[in-house]
Amino acid sequence: MxxxxxxxxxxxxxxxxxxxxxxxxxxxxxxxxxxxxxxxxxxxxxxxxxxxxxxxxxxxxxxxxxxxxxxxxxxxxxxxxxxxxxxxxxxxxxxxxxxxxxxxxxxxxxxxxxxxxxxxxxxxxxxxxxxxxxxxxxxxxxxxxxxxxxxxxxxxxxxxxxxxWEQPAELLAATEVTTRSRPEAGAIASLAAALASSRRPAMVVGAELDRAGAWDEAIRLAESCHARVFVAPMSSRCSFPEDHRLFAGFLPAMREKIVQLLAGHDLVFVAGAPAFTYHVEGSGPHLPPGATLYQLIDDPMTASWTPQGSAIVGNIRLGLQDLLAQMAQHPPATRLQPARREPRTRAAPETPMSAAFAMQTLADVRAAEDIVVEEAPGSRPTMQAYLPFTRPGSFYTMASGGLGYGMPAAVGVALARPHQRVIGLIGDGSAMYSPQAIYSAVQLGLPITFVIINNGRYAALQDFAPAFGFGADDVVQGTELPGLDFVALAQSMGCQGVRVSDPAELAGALQAALSANAPRLVEVLVR
CATH class of the missing domain: 3.40.50.970 (Thiamin diphosphate (ThDP)-binding fold, Pyr/PP domains)
Structure with missing residues (x-):
């Protein structure tokens, strides 16, 4: 033998x-x-x-x-x-x-x-x-x-x-290891009491909440507290329905602006996110005057650098379930009803096409259960304004800020979710980091639609340059990207593609690609 x-x-x-x-x-x-x-x-x-x-x-x-x-x-x-x-x-x-x-x-x-x-x-x-x-x-x-x-x-x-690999070895017996830890009960009880007495609480939700499967618990908690819900800076998942009456929008990765947006809240509860992720150097307080910070996070390292308040470490879903049970034992304070966000004015079908119109059109044609994997950092604020996500597990992006993730990640998501349509929403600069993913999508026959937002530049860097002292007329070296043809690139790997510059043609092109049940690429030229 x-x-x-x-x-x-x-x-x-x-x-x-x-x-x-x-x-x-x-x-x-x-x-x-x-x-x-x-x-x-x-x-x-x-x-x-x-x-x-x-x-x-x-x-x-x-x-x-x-x-x-x-x-x-x-x-x-x-x-x-x-x-x-x-x-x-x-x-x-x-x-x-x-x-x-x-x-x-x-x-x-x-x-x-x-x-x-x-x-x-x-x-x-x-x-x-x-x-x-x-x-x-x-x-x-x-x-x-x-x-x-x-x-x-x-x-x-x-x-x-x-x-x-050819050496002899012994078979291993299967072992089970618990991978989730329950937050400390006393800390959850203190948070429940603080929430119950808060008159104007705010929640800040992050990617770990969606990763833990705590979507329903987050909605129940926000509704029971009448808390406005913000998305944490640079969050890589959708953790709260963006059409909910309590949804308050996205926090930027800037200390002063976070404090400004959270002004007036007496308690800030951060669930499944750092408190807070910053992108540029700031100054001043981390919270508005009079606000108390509580955090529920599964990472003790993240909790260790939370600058103030109380951090509770443990599984996000278990923690929220325990918190909801504790909240039921506390009579709620009289709360100030948060105002609903004003609806965004629809983007006009102008030529050259705006990124806003492109995102709005994608929102119109996609189904709520379709999954979007995004790597278009220059268009992310526009996406957040015009392309809302309302289902758990419906949005993924990179938490690192590094490019080259989105196109291959869309392939992996499609393999894991074979009965859902996947949209890779990718910027033109990002698409050049890992376009080989198109080949894998074709060979695997996956129903992915790659939507390339082509503005001919590294827009995120140009938009960010003023934070480092660039003037309006200064040239940001290395950020212009002329001459890219993503349809030809896709076709070279066996994927059909179409280039769209006319706003009137965009909805039809996206619908055709999403209905193909095979890899397709739609290159959208925007200004």
Whole structure:
């Protein structure tokens, strides 16, 4: 009877953990992993390592499960580092494996060896290891899985020498590890009492709330307190229906503006987000005068730098459930009824087309359950104004600010949600970071519509330049992007596309693409 190998045990482990898809780009030091690849597994090919990690990130977020990634040694991991950083900021559970040269020749500094393999992905993984023996590889991967899934979730890294896969190993018994912790009851009781006595509370919701599945609890809490609900700065998920009467809009990543928008509230409850994420240096208080801050977050590191108030650490959904139960025991204070936001005036169909009209038209033609994966930072404020999201799990973007995530993440989301339409809403600058994702979408036959907002520039940088002293007439070097043709690019990889500059044609082009049940690209020229 043939001996059980490391490869046999690893695939048996992956099967037991419901990780039968491997997101990968092939390299020489990884080839033995895939010899006799099991028929019940799926190899998801990305044509560049950043694409591989982006696809796995989207899949893990949309499925709620950990995803397996396989990269080439040092060079491949280096190519992937931008999206590994994004996965770390996204709190995405990824088990990232990378090939390593054979143990016997590592002392000779061989070609394609990673001389400090465990250090390369740090500090943007939760744990990193190269097992001391081949027989330790399965146990290391089992441990990596549990660390990745423990809140706050995130990527982990395992370097595996090429000759380990054929070595003998013992089968692993399945183990279960609790990945959610309940917030301390006394702290929740104090928050409940403070909310009950507040006359004008505000909630600030972030991505961890949607990730924890606490959408319904957040609505119940806001309605019971009559609290205005803001979205945290740079939030990467939709955590509250943006058409709700209590929805108050989006907080910018600027201290003074946050304080201005929260003015008049006597209590600010931040659920599932930092308090607060800033993008530029600011000054002054973090809260308006007279306001008290409470925070519920699953990450003790985030809680540790909250500048004032009380931070409660634990699972967001469990915490909100306990908070609602406690609130039922407190008579509510007399509350000031928050005013409903004024509706946005509809954008006109002007030529050249505005980004506002493009977002408004997309909002008109998409169904509420369609999923949008966005990476158009220059158009994000416009999207927030004209393209509302009203369902849990309907919006994803990168929490890192790094480009090259959106297009491959849309592929991963579509793999995880095969019965929903996925829209990749991508800026023209962003689309050039990982367009290889179009190829993967075509080969997998996924119903993705890539909507490219083409304004011929890095608009986010031009818009942000005044914060660094640029005048209205100053040139921001390197931000003009003339001559890009995304329809031709898509067609070169087998994806049909159309370019739209006439506002009257946009709705029809989007409807046709969304109805195709196959990858399509719509390039929208905007001013």
């Amino acid at each position: 043939p001996a059980i190998t490391v490869r046999d045990v690893v695939f048996d482990l992956m099967r037991s953990l419901d990780m039968s898809a491997v997101f990968a780009n092939p390299g020489s030091t990884e080839l033995p992993m895939f010899r006799d690849f099991p028929a019940d597994f799926r190899y998801v090919l990305g044509l560049q390592e950043a694409v591989v990690v982006g696809m796995a990130d989207g899949y893990a977020q949309a499925s709620g499960k950990a995803a397996m990634v396989n990269l080439h040694s040092a060079a491949g991991v280096g190519n992937a580092m931008g999206n590994i950083f994004t996965a770390f900021r996204n709190r995405t559970p990824l088990i990232i494996t990378a090939g390593q040269q054979a143990r016997s020749i590592l002392p000779l500094d061989p070609f394609l060896a990673a001389s400090q393999a465990t250090e390369l992905a740090k500090p943007y993984v939760k744990w990193s290891i190269e097992p001391a023996r081949a027989a330790d590889v399965p146990r290391a991967l089992a441990r990596a899985y549990h660390i990745a899934m423990q809140e706050p979730r995130g990527p982990v890294f395992v370097s595996i020498p090429v000759d380990d």
